[in-house]
Amino acid sequence: MPSLNATTSTTNKTLGHPLNAWYVAAWDHEVTKDSLFARTVANRPLTLYRTDEGRPVALADACWHRLAPLSQGHRVGPDEVQCPYHGLRFNSAGRCTYMPAQKTINPSAMVPSFPVVERHRFVWVWLGEPTQADTSLVPDMHQMDSPDWAGDGSTLAVEANYQLLLDNLMDLTHEEFVHSGSIGQTELSESDFEVTHDERTVTVSRWMLDIEPPPFWLKNMRDKFPGFHGRVDRWQIIRFEAPSTIRIDVGVAKAGTGAPEGDRSQGVNGYVMNTITPHTDRSCHYFWAFMRDYRLDSQLITTQLKDGVTNVFGEDDTMLAAQQRAIDANPDYEFYSLNIDAGGMWVRRLIERMLAAEAPAGTAS
Template identity: 40%
Template sequence: MRADLAPAGAQLWPKDSWYVACTSAEVTDQALGRTICNERMVFFRGKDGTVCALEDFCPHRGAPLSLGFVRGGQLVCGYHGLVTDCHGKVASMPGQRVGGFPKTRHFPTIERYGFIWVWPGRADASNPAALHHLEWAESADWAYGGGYYHIACDYRLMVDNLMDLTHETYVHASSIGQKEIDEAPVKTHATDREVVTSRFMDAVSAPPFWQMALRGAGLPEDAPVDRWQICRFTLPSHVMIEVGVALQGRGGYEADDALKASAIVVDFITPETETSHHYFWGMARRFATEDEMLTDTIREGQGRIFAEDLDMLEQQQANLTRYPDRRLLKLNIDAGGVRSRMMIERAIAAEITPI
């Protein structure tokens, strides 16, 4: 059986984990329906503004609760008016006594860093302390801009994509790709907490995206630079990529902030189904942090870059679905993705057969 396939009904993602479900801005005064890890959920704000997540299923006739509306911090089913509170308890229904109605499943949530995080696994196992700390999201020393794509492919294909950046030379030739990416050696190592792949390129020309970043940082865009890419995978499916360029010979990755344009490419990859996922992308940077126009320019540039990935990954998924028995090659450049998948598989196994 091919490594990216699993028996029908097999668990493909860790469930006892925090996933980005949506941005805070997406949950306003309306209900939001979204599928996370094959669980259909509805998100809405309770009376105190806290974001609640319930199974998107009305206990009366099975209608999606996301087709209803929010009234006074409670969710009203759009079919027959059944009212549910933030904890899934039926509060009322026109002409009915609701004391014996079953509760709707409730999913733990956290609102932090501008995102709504949801725990699709065992509610009693949820641990707010397990949520990743994101320094860039809390510090005035950083600026952030990002976006969202829905992508019709297995979420693990996106992990593979981000942990092996050699594809940039070909998929992103007009923006961030350059031949030196192929030529520079890549190193991979893993700990219990993360998988890291890194590549350093000295004395190279900055590609178009990084020329723009150098201008934004007040540095000469045509100067030779030292460039780096450090990809960090952490469970359940997040990838943070330290990227940047520094004026050649001035310290590279360790260079003073005044001599480089550096950033973290933020990738939150949330499984939807076996062949689709939610992709929350962005860039946190430490240069020209007050320049909102630069934030918009970078966001637009990233959006175009990730749209190229989207097209490639969706067509890759279509091919893999069309030829399920084809064996795939594993090369040295695939080490980061392979090690990341191994970490995912260990996490799933621990949930299925806990110690």
């Protein structure tokens, strides 16, 4: 276990959001050819749509003329949007193609157009320096569209800074207290864990051996192995990828059958997929899914898992919103960190480095 022998404090309760990074703006099915989709990402209102060829586009949601929201307008032509106020039209590059009552188009008439990539069932947007928009930096969420995994997810609007949700996901000992009726158990806070990291990732690994399965995992074992009873080996391997994506490799297997050594054949394995997009400084969009590698053809299990995880995350949502309100009400109070916060502290450190790299020369991070 990481050795943080003394309780430490920090006034850095929440961090800003790097802009030279990929954030999910929407699920792929939310962005269409026929309509405009509004979404605020990192305090930047966007309008999203697809061209006639199906390519996703993200423009600033403010017309060049009088800043009317383009998302309230219409799709026109092969790749254009029309402002709802005075009818100006802009193509997918953000350049104005039509102005009412005049033949000459002002050459400065443009709105920002942001790099977009479609991957892992999501539409990702880059709000920072366009020349740095490297698609190889899109976080790995391959289980979302792999034929070896099945599942579904949703989006939560969380009234809390995105960093508080990252803290929540990097330390799952809170399950013992917040989710005691479903996935929580005392072994979570009693077990050792290991933290590793590099320049873009942080991994927290925890194994709980020879324990009673909590209700959620007992049901899943019985979905795959009808009539199962007995003790299990349980794992949680949390992998953060900067700036705000966390995949959690979770599951249980019959105790003593070799799961810690890599044999999970007598168990059930899931991936909790999480990517968090800042909305404002005090709210975020939480895109999540639960993917599994068993009974892939069962829509019933997919629906049951989605409903169950929705209830679990609803409990997190309530706690995080209350935490944000307490932070706002107590600006002079500090945060304190325990051993269990080691993974989250490394996440904060990586985000701080990204923010420092974006800071203008000569300014303090």
